[in-house]
Amino acid sequence: xxxxxxxxxxxxxxxxxxxxxxxxxxxxxxxxxxxxxxxxxxxxxxxxxxxxxxxxxxxxxxxxxxxxxxxxxxxxxxxxxxxxxxxxxxxxxxxxxxxxxxxxxxxxxxxxxxxxxxxxxxxxxxxxxxxxxxxxxxxxxxxxxxxxxxxxxxx
Numbered sequence: 001x002x003x004x005x006x007x008x009x010x011x012x013x014x015x016x017x018x019x020x021x022x023x024x025x026x027x028x029x030x031x032x033x034x035x036x037x038x039x040x041x042x043x044x045x046x047x048x049x050x051x052x053x054x055x056x057x058x059x060x061x062x063x064x065x066x067x068x069x070x071x072x073x074x075x076x077x078x079x080x081x082x083x084x085x086x087x088x089x090x091x092x093x094x095x096x097x098x099x100x101x102x103x104x105x106x107x108x109x110x111x112x113x114x115x116x117x118x119x120x121x122x123x124x125x126x127x128x129x130x131x132x133x134x135x136x137x138x139x140x141x142x143x144x145x146x147x148x149x150x151x152x153x154x155x
Contacts, residue, residue: 016072025130026068033064033127036139037120043146049113050098056120059094063087063124071129084125091121116146 017023037060038053045052066087070080095114119142126135 026072029068029127029130029132030061030064032132032135033060033124036060036123036127036135039139040116040120040123040142040146043143044113044116047150049116050110051113051117056117059091059117059120060124060127063091063121064128065124067125067128087121087125091118112146116142 017026034057037056037058041051041053041056044056066083067080070083075083095117098110098113098117119138123135123138126132126138
């Protein structure tokens with residue numbers, strides 16, 4: 001096997017992104033997912049929640065990637081529902097890790113953070129599917145719920 005064969009094989013492995021427009025589309029979708037997840041993660045981190053900036057960014061990026069890759073591969077939208085079911089179920093386990101029950105009290109902590117992780121996955125899915133405006137609007141709603149409504153809430 002020659003060096004040209006190796007280099008040719010490596011080049012072929014990186015051809016999943018065809019043209020410049022595809023590269024820009026992928027970068028925009030993933031970047032939107034990361035930024036919006038980061039916004040919610042920053043809010044959670046600022047109040048000392050168990051999952052913060054990096055966790056929310058990774059959840060959003062991962063969710064975007066889980067839908068972006070099948071779309072790139074040409075998966076039909078009706079088949080994508082199985083991917084979405086897997087993301088939704090999987091994110092439930094991560095959210096469950098943020099929920100803590102106090103031993104001596106009937107006090108449960110982390111439900112809001114678990115819900116924000118769940119929502120962050122949905123934001124990533126929206127961004128990954130090219131629904132950036134919907135993801136942005138949902139992030140604004142989430143910030144109102146998390147930051148502004150906190151003042152009137154007991155929890």
